[in-house]
Amino acid sequence: MAEMIVIRHGQASFGADNYDKLSDIGHEQSRLVGAALRQRGWEPDRIVVGSLIRQMETLNSMGFTDPEIHAGFNEYDFHNLLGARFDGAVPDVVMGDRKTHFRTLRETIFEWQDGGLPKASESWLTFTTRIEAALTSATRDGAERVLVVSSGGVIGQTVASIVGAPPKMMMTLNLQVKNTAMSKIIFAGQKRFLHEFNATPHLDSLEFAQMLTYS
Template sequence: MVIRHGQASFGADNYDKLSDLGHQQSAAVGQALRDMGWVPDRTITGTLTRQKETLASMGFEAGEEHAGFNEYDFQDLLSARYKGDVPDLVKGDRKVHFRTLRETVFQWQADEIENPAESWGTFTGRVESARLAACATGADRVLAVSSGGVIGQLTAASLGAPDKMMMTLNLQIKNTSITKFVFTNSAFFLHEFNATPHMMSGEAAGMLTYS
């Protein structure tokens, strides 16, 4: 099972931390898993603060870290595309930001971004490395906390989808949504994508966010 981190701090000087709402979302999904009787045998996150804070607010102990679960550096990609001069509208307006980011990721995948900190091939390689590491032990219930781009890539790769599908999925993934995979030593299948049972009714429905 892979959980996307809770709402981060969009527009803040330090994006890589949960907002107050992000902590609430994380607590809600953690309680939902316990209510379903699903408690992990093993936990793993990337090294990003927002991922580790999500796991803590879910109420589960910290486990392993694997940098392959870290998000791609979207700020670096935008900076590389605009030669260090990202327009204020792209930085400050959510709709413009994510529309521009989508276009930028497509350029990145086509190797049209000059000198990014990480190539598309390096990104997909480390995500695959993280997947293999998460599936490598005898644990039946592995809980990973990651980010939208990684979850989009894991899902697209499991379906044998074209590269562009990663970003199409990425932009749909809700904060603290649940994506489930079934795995064996030789197989990896998508079972459930982007589910938010903890935000489906009542006051909890107002907690739904995408960034």
């Protein structure tokens, strides 16, 4: 069977004018996970990345080039979803305070999954459908080792789907995924099996423990 390693992007710039860029820590996390793969002797036959800046910067800092770009691996647009929930007037505390932000985002995702937020640019069904299309493309014939760089919500939904979890489990998994964590999926055709979730061996030593981040 072939294997796919899906990596969440490095730490982005929470609270900055442009969230969609890696922080200095994010670049270093990415360098370390790239080095960890090479130390294993793991070289991908196919590389796929979403089209978001933070995803592509992660891949570049990992030291990999010439990827396929598939927007199906892009994260849901949390700015848009929050704007749809609050009719364009998102409270400052939601965007500025981490605890409030993620509690509110969790509630917003649940509402979205239940068919709410009709003004959102993307429905929950559209989100899950494009992820499935991206996974199908990434795991098509022709590669035994596939490297994907994506985001927490996509990874959470991918894992929830593989293990047959209810939709709301996606967000629980989403909020657990660490920056540059590796999740390994074994696949054969359309069959997929989860073998590893949210692993960060490159950050597990005391030397790098302070670089463990979730957003």
